[in-house]
Amino acid sequence: MTEVLRTESLARAFGGLQAVAGVSLSLHAGQVTALVGPNGAGKTTTFNLITGNLRADSGAAQIRGRPIMGMKPWQVARLGVARSFQDLRLFTHMTVRENVLAATETASWFWQPGGTRARAQRQQRADAAMEATGLTALADARAVDLAYAERKFLSMARILAAEADIWLLDEPASGLDLASRLRFGQLLKDAQARGVAICLIEHNLDVVVELSNRIAFLDQGKVLAEGDPETILRDPALAAIYFGDRPQEAA
Amino acid sequence: MIAYAANLATLVAIFCILAATLNFIIGFAGIFSVAHAVFFGLGAYAGAQVALLLVPDALLACIVAAIVAGGLSLCLALPALRVRGEYFVAASLGLQMMATTLFAEAKAFTGGIGGLVAIPRPTLFGIEVGVLPLALVALALILFLTARLQHGAFGRSLQSIRDAESAAEALGKNVAAAKTLAVAFACAGAGIGGALFALHLSFVNVESFTMDQSVLIMAMVIIGGTGTLWGPVIGAIILLALPSGLAFLPFIPATEVGAVQQIIYGLAMTLLMVFRPAGLVGDLSKGRATA
Amino acid sequence: MLFLQLLLQGIQTGALYALTAAGFALIFGATRIFHFAHGTSFTLAGYAFLFCWNAGIPWWAGALAGIVAATLFGLAMERFVYRPIQRHEGSFFTVFVAAFGVAVVVQNLIGMFAGRGFAAVDTSLSRATEVLPDVFLAPIFWIAIAVAVVLFAALSAFLTRTHAGVALRALAQNPDLLRAYGLSSNRLSMLAFALGSAMAAPAAVLTAMTTGLNEAIGHHVMLISIAATIVGGVGSLRGAALAGLMLGVAESVALQFVDTQWAEAVSFLVLFAFIIFRPSGIFGVAQTR
Ligand SMILES: Nc1ncnc2c1ncn2[C@@H]1O[C@H](COP(=O)(O)OP(=O)(O)O)[C@@H](O)[C@H]1O
Ligand SMILES: [Mg+2]
Numbered sequence: 001m002t003e004v005l006r007t008e009s010l011a012r013a014f015g016g017l018q019a020v021a022g023v024s025l026s027l028h029a030g031q032v033t034a035l036v037g038p039n040g041a042g043k044t045t046t047f048n049l050i051t052g053n054l055r056a057d058s059g060a061a062q063i064r065g066r067p068i069m070g071m072k073p074w075q076v077a078r079l080g081v082a083r084s085f086q087d088l089r090l091f092t093h094m095t096v097r098e099n100v101l102a103a104t105e106t107a108s109w110f111w112q113p114g115g116t117r118a119r120a121q122r123q124q125r126a127d128a129a130m131e132a133t134g135l136t137a138l139a140d141a142r143a144v145d146l147a148y149a150e151r152k153f154l155s156m157a158r159i160l161a162a163e164a165d166i167w168l169l170d171e172p173a174s175g176l177d178l179a180s181r182l183r184f185g186q187l188l189k190d191a192q193a194r195g196v197a198i199c200l201i202e203h204n205l206d207v208v209v210e211l212s213n214r215i216a217f218l219d220q221g222k223v224l225a226e227g228d229p230e231t232i233l234r235d236p237a238l239a240a241i242y243f244g245d246r247p248q249e250a251a
Numbered sequence: 252m253i254a255y256a257a258n259l260a261t262l263v264a265i266f267c268i269l270a271a272t273l274n275f276i277i278g279f280a281g282i283f284s285v286a287h288a289v290f291f292g293l294g295a296y297a298g299a300q301v302a303l304l305l306v307p308d309a310l311l312a313c314i315v316a317a318i319v320a321g322g323l324s325l326c327l328a329l330p331a332l333r334v335r336g337e338y339f340v341a342a343s344l345g346l347q348m349m350a351t352t353l354f355a356e357a358k359a360f361t362g363g364i365g366g367l368v369a370i371p372r373p374t375l376f377g378i379e380v381g382v383l384p385l386a387l388v389a390l391a392l393i394l395f396l397t398a399r400l401q402h403g404a405f406g407r408s409l410q411s412i413r414d415a416e417s418a419a420e421a422l423g424k425n426v427a428a429a430k431t432l433a434v435a436f437a438c439a440g441a442g443i444g445g446a447l448f449a450l451h452l453s454f455v456n457v458e459s460f461t462m463d464q465s466v467l468i469m470a471m472v473i474i475g476g477t478g479t480l481w482g483p484v485i486g487a488i489i490l491l492a493l494p495s496g497l498a499f500l501p502f503i504p505a506t507e508v509g510a511v512q513q514i515i516y517g518l519a520m521t522l523l524m525v526f527r528p529a530g531l532v533g534d535l536s537k538g539r540a541t542a
Numbered sequence: 543m544l545f546l547q548l549l550l551q552g553i554q555t556g557a558l559y560a561l562t563a564a565g566f567a568l569i570f571g572a573t574r575i576f577h578f579a580h581g582t583s584f585t586l587a588g589y590a591f592l593f594c595w596n597a598g599i600p601w602w603a604g605a606l607a608g609i610v611a612a613t614l615f616g617l618a619m620e621r622f623v624y625r626p627i628q629r630h631e632g633s634f635f636t637v638f639v640a641a642f643g644v645a646v647v648v649q650n651l652i653g654m655f656a657g658r659g660f661a662a663v664d665t666s667l668s669r670a671t672e673v674l675p676d677v678f679l680a681p682i683f684w685i686a687i688a689v690a691v692v693l694f695a696a697l698s699a700f701l702t703r704t705h706a707g708v709a710l711r712a713l714a715q716n717p718d719l720l721r722a723y724g725l726s727s728n729r730l731s732m733l734a735f736a737l738g739s740a741m742a743a744p745a746a747v748l749t750a751m752t753t754g755l756n757e758a759i760g761h762h763v764m765l766i767s768i769a770a771t772i773v774g775g776v777g778s779l780r781g782a783a784l785a786g787l788m789l790g791v792a793e794s795v796a797l798q799f800v801d802t803q804w805a806e807a808v809s810f811l812v813l814f815a816f817i818i819f820r821p822s823g824i825f826g827v828a829q830t831r
Contacts (some may be wrong), residue, residue: 345765355803
């Protein structure tokens with residue numbers, strides 16, 4: 001079981017608010033690590049620090065031993081990190097197929113490197129991603145016209161198509177009905193079997209138990225506990241924090 | 252009559268180039284520049300200087316114009332990388348106004364208010380040629396290139412950046428490079444249009460590169476429809492045919508034709524935006540994802 | 543003493559910029575609409591005043607006509623252009639194009655009917671006398687300062703003391719309040735447009751009495767207003783006013799080193815520098831991505 005991503009004491013404050021206060025995580029190939037904690041615990045901020053969307057005040061992060069602090073988001077992405085956003089950030093005015101195809105290309109130059117073969121492979125990857133997320137029939141619909149669950153799956157399809165081996169998923173299953181959640185679980189299990197290292201932010205503890213190998217419990221920017229799901233979820237102190245009097249609606 | 256038609260056709264081809272290249276950054280990259288005439292002007296001056304100082308070779312003039320305009324497009328790309336939306340429009344407005352002053356003052360390069368006169372007739376490899384065929388070839392080439400770019404991976408990258416910049420970046424797209432390149436491409440195209448314009452009129456001055464001109468080009472793109480291949484071409488034809496059409500109306504004095512033309516397209520822009528944004532400008536009129 | 547002369551002139555110009563920019567910032571703060579036709583309010587007010595003056599109507603009635611013209615224009619834009627666009631959730635570009643179209647139309651109508659080129663009213667108020675060795679000041683200098691001070695005092699009293707003013711301010715600081723408190727957005731938005739546009743009128747009248755107006759001055763005014771709003775920090779009225787003053791002074795003082803035609807370029811350079819190095823402006827909070 002190889003470690004592919006680790007963070008060491010990542011910290012970041014916004015004004016006087018210490019959003020992330022020394023988070024050390026480690027993601028392993030073929031493992032699902034759930035990042036759990038009340039709203040405002042600093043989960044999304046942790047992702048932003050890893051991906052370079054925010055600059056850390058202190059701390060470090062490495063991907064396969066390579067330091068990534070100070071890198072731009074696109075550079076981190078090219079090291080094999082794919083992330084989803086809590087607010088999805090789909091390419092709203094493009095079709096589903098274009099959204100997914102765009103995820104297979106990095107083209108910042110006038111053309112995408114690679115010849116016809118590479119292009120055909122990208123097409124295939126896009127088709128496979130749409131198939132796996134059940135979006136094939138909607139390939140020509142624009143993202144803005146999709147229903148809620150379809151949007152969430154489009155966000156997942158982009159990640160599938162990106163062929164990254166580290167996934168950072170920010171509440172990808174929130175608000176999904178049971179059938180969609182099963183499909184989502186299957187996606188995750190397949191990826192896990194392929195050796196993808198997954199970090200999953202999720203509020204629904206049933207989903208967490210079902211899908212994750214490890215849990216990191218975050219509160220007020222700190223990892224309060226880390227371990228296998230049963231142990232963490234049985235800890236009454238953590239449950240008190242998790243189900244405490246803090247507001248529970250989506251941030 | 253033939254000469255009149257040829258002149259109009261040449262101008263239409265040149266403005267089609269301008270509208271098509273502006274459409275490329277507005278419709279695909281979401282970079283709303285109000286400074287396109289600046290790069291048109293840079294190309295015109297550069298092309299004219301090549302013809303005046305070196306040889307009136309059209310190809311050379313176009314290449315130099317493209318390099319100058321494309322190179323200086325960094326002035327536009329820089330704010331495009333830093334800010335979006337209204338802020339960028341403000342920056343490009345400012346750039347346009349400053350460039351107009353610069354064109355009027357930098358006498359060594361632009362000839363000042365008087366402009367550059369007596370630009371020799373263009374040649375191609377030593378043989379004298381008309382500008383119309385050159386402009387048509389350039390237009391065809393630029394339309395072909397924009398179509399290829401728009402529908403290929405690069406166009407998808409630009410569109411994804413337009414819709415959700417941070418998500419595009421999270422998929423490994425170098426946003427800064429893509430935006431800079433898109434702007435450079437569009438401005439180089441405008442520069443080629445400028446060189447052809449200078450060779451065609453054999454005279455250029457700052458009047459052709461003011462904010463009014465930028466707004467005219469923008470109106471062509473908007474009235475024709477942003478983000479489409481043929482929209483800007485149609486918009487350019489409509490707006491250039493307008494003054495000729497107005498000239499036939501007896502109740503408009505000749506001196507007011509320009510003003511009436513501007514009133515018509517100003518009104519058209521406003522009415523389109525208020526009443527039919529979805530119909531004519533396609534996707535962009537709807538709210539965009541915040542990135 | 544050239545420097546002092548330029549500085550004083552800059553303060554006069556800057557006071558007028560501050561008024562116009564504060565109007566723009568007020569509108570933007572309360573409605574989130576980048577009112578690209580704000581310069582047109584200014585132009586209309588100036589020409590209304592010119593028209594009255596030339597018709598022999600007393601100056602105060604002319605100034606009133608200017609204020610009415612600017613206010614009505616602002617209200618008309620809100621009602622007939624921006625509100626329909628916002629109803630179908632137009633992007634900022636839709637707003638920009640629509641407003642710009644109106645600006646182009648008005649500019650050309652004025653050019654057709656009022657003539658092109660600079661027009662000014664000539665009053666004894668704009669005749670300068672030597673107040674210090676080599677420093678000339680016209681009475682209009684003091685008028686400009688006084689008008690700006692009185693109007694800003696009145697505005698700040700309105701924004702802090704009255705119910706509607708407090709609501710406008712709250713809206714500027716936190717747009718979500720609108721939804722949360724169910725404030726009547728249409729009425730507040732009309733109020734913002736009326737007030738903001740009216741603030742451009744005194745500046746226009748005073749400009750007509752000093753440097754004069756032309757039909758295309760709206761572009762310049764718009765650029766200054768936007769530049770001041772961005773430089774001052776979007777959402778900050780005080781920032782916009784201060785930045786307007788600063789831009790006026792910078793444009794004027796720069797004349798010690800460059801010719802007049804570059805004055806506007808100075809404002810643009812300041813705007814450009816802020817956009818590149820500090821997009822959040824002087825009083826803005828740093829943005830995170
Ligand atoms: N860009 C930002 N600017 C200021 N405060 C922020 C920013 N991003 C997050 N925060 C604050 O940091 C804290 C952690 O937020 P976040 O990481 O989004 O929590 P969550 O665990 O719910 O994802 C919250 O209090 C939030 O308000
Ligand atoms: Mg979150």
